Amino acid sequence: MLAYCITETEPDIQVASVGLEGHAIRSLTESGLRCFISDYGKEAAGKPVRESALTFSRVLQDIFGQLAIIPFCFPTLLPSEAEIAGFVRENADEYRKTLSRLRDSVQMDVHISLPEQKLEAGDESGTDYLKKRLSRHQHLERVAEELRRAAQPWIQDWRQREVAAGMRGHALVARGLAASFLEKMAGIEIPAGFHVRVTGPWPAAEFLKEK
Amino acid sequence: MVIATPDQQDELTLLELLDHVLTTGVVIRGSLVISLAGVDLVYLGLDVILTSVETALRQLPAGGTLAGALPARAPRNRKSG
Numbered sequence: 001m002l003a004y005c006i007t008e009t010e011p012d013i014q015v016a017s018v019g020l021e022g023h024a025i026r027s028l029t030e031s032g033l034r035c036f037i038s039d040y041g042k043e044a045a046g047k048p049v050r051e052s053a054l055t056f057s058r059v060l061q062d063i064f065g066q067l068a069i070i071p072f073c074f075p076t077l078l079p080s081e082a083e084i085a086g087f088v089r090e091n092a093d094e095y096r097k098t099l100s101r102l103r104d105s106v107q108m109d110v111h112i113s114l115p116e117q118k119l120e121a122g123d124e125s126g127t128d129y130l131k132k133r134l135s136r137h138q139h140l141e142r143v144a145e146e147l148r149r150a151a152q153p154w155i156q157d158w159r160q161r162e163v164a165a166g167m168r169g170h171a172l173v174a175r176g177l178a179a180s181f182l183e184k185m186a187g188i189e190i191p192a193g194f195h196v197r198v199t200g201p202w203p204a205a206e207f208l209k210e211k
Numbered sequence: 212m213v214i215a216t217p218d219q220q221d222e223l224t225l226l227e228l229l230d231h232v233l234t235t236g237v238v239i240r241g242s243l244v245i246s247l248a249g250v251d252l253v254y255l256g257l258d259v260i261l262t263s264v265e266t267a268l269r270q271l272p273a274g275g276t277l278a279g280a281l282p283a284r285a286p287r288n289r290k291s292g
Contacts, residue, residue: 006237050229057232061217071236078239087239186214197213199227205235 002040003076003084004059005069005203008099009034013066017059020052025059030085031092033099036063037084040077064203068102070095071203098208105156106175106201110185112143113166113195140167143194150188154181159206170206 002020007013009032015025019038027034036059056074063069078084088095114136144167148158157172173181178201185198217228 003239050225053229053232054225057217057228060232071232073234073236073238074232076237076239182214182216195213197215199215199217202217202231203236205231208237 001037001078001081001084002056003072003078004036004038004056005063005071006088006095006099007034007036007063007067007069008032008096008103011067013063015059015063017062019059020055028081028085028088030088031096033088033092033095035084035088037081040075060203064201068099068105069203070098070208071205101210102172102204102207104175105172105204105207106178107204107206108171108173108178108181108185108198108200109202110144110147110169110171111166111197111199112140112147112169113197114140114143114193137162139194143167143191143196144169147185147188147196151181151184154184157207157211172204172207173201175201 004019004025009029015027015036017025019025020040023038023040025036025038027036029035053074060069060071064071078087140162144160148155148160148169148171151171154173154177155171156174158169160167160169162168171181182198182200185196188196190196215227
């Protein structure tokens, strides 16, 4: 079985998507939660992972478009519905609280990148390199903070982390305000040299754990 | 500033979509998933998935398969049945 996501049992939703290999999406209910699953045959194991992952993504977006979800990382495979039900049952208290907390929220991602500065001749020392790394980190943090402040009225929570390409911010936003959050972000002037990309709405996967 | 939403997938890079399904969400670890074993092929895939799928996928050529991209490993801690 392939597990897609966990949701609250209400409201009732329509899931039109088929899952991997055309298998129907179905749900099981356990401990006041609903888990969406589909069959997953051995034949799927040899298929291109990219196509399978995109199909998985489409299913999640379909369900997430209707209510909050706790997604499973792709691919989460379990041998039977009983095993999936057992996993949900063991974690039901935590997942019910999480879904209640995130019921009306979505995640918006803010990718901030700044091209790496190349070391020039004469800059070969480790100290020079570390100084440039520190400067880059501080610039990225400053821009992230400016963006966070500009969008503060829309943001319920904010988390950020440094990634290879720069900084990634995650904003928790009320579902009904996602469009206006994007509109606000589009109007923010970005300092020269930086590239900012805002995507969403996504399931609030970065906020599953409380701080 | 670039704005992109999941329902406008031409604006979202493939990597961003994959990144979300591969690196976020609940990860089931340990014996629960490992108990899927019983068929060595399934177990091997599972072992890799739990440890390095993100890295493996980033290195795959377009259309490549996970099974073909990763070295076979001896099963560990496989439960019988």
